Amino acid sequence: MICFSSEAFSGGSDMAEAPANEPQRPRGERGQRRHRPLAAARGCGVRAPLPSFPPSFLPFFTACFPSPFTAGMFIPCDRGGGSAAPDFKGFTLLMPAVSVGNVGQLAIDLVISTLGMTKVGYFYTDCLVPMVGNNPYATAEENSVELSINAEVYSLPSKKLVVLQIRSPFIKNKYRPFCETLLSWVKSSKCARVVLLSSSHAYQRDDEQLLGTPLRYLLTPDLEKAVGGRVKELNWKEMEKVAAYPGINDTDKVLHIPGGGITKLLFTESCSEGIQMAVLLKFCSEGDNIPDAFVLVNYLNEWLQLIKSESNNSTDPSSQWKIPSSWRLLFGSGLPPALF
Structure with missing residues (x-):
């Protein structure tokens, strides 16, 4: 040593x-x-x-080499006026699941960018692959050099909204420790409810799921009591349970979310812990999932009304949401003109 x-x-x-x-x-x-x-x-x-190293590298090193005594804890940002933890009592926690097509993460990007949310801290965990990069929501050269890491927290007190953005995949066998730590933080911070944006493999749908909209929702029993009526007004479709043993025993139904990452585990743990949680997901396939992200974030907006819908009923989703600057090179640079 x-x-x-x-x-x-x-x-x-x-x-x-x-x-x-x-x-x-x-x-x-x-x-x-x-x-x-x-x-x-x-x-x-x-x-x-x-x-x-400069102080700005601290979040990167703490994310790469977390201490076993503080792993999984929320660390507030030091903005020059101290690093007191912000108050999230009564807030809605919005977060993605690292799932097929990264649809939830892309939708969270749109929310943070459009609402101009402020970064208030980061999640200090050994459950995610360490990463560091430039500010994905840069609007000028001055803030483009800010560092971002694998799990950061953004807040908008005017809407009582806090967002946890996850930017890297989970380390093997770390799903459960992350969910336990996250739910413990939700309880200690006294968040009112959790909304998880997720996705599932379109090719693994059963016959019933092939019908109608590709969007689904799930509510824990505690949240069902609070917002069940509102969801019925929206005519949303609940995620169907599928046969545990298709073709052998079709009476036993289970919740199955293939490609959903931590979605099922986090939802079932929230049910047992009495935490109010909603899961909004979309069936999709890998590829260019930007259109899926717009569909999912509009689905979320029907319920939470994060932004006002345009009066002209425009079908172009990009007219309502601000695309972050980091999406410009999402699939690399364009084709060189010399090819033509």
């Missing part, structure tokens, strides 16, 4: 000290102790200089 010396932080000695029980090594011509290679120092308790 390498122990980093305090001198490295203050710009002091840049030399690696030998352990106390190690004989003194010969000195160089100027009387300085020779450098000890960092690789050779591994496991010897040698103190080595720690490289310095």
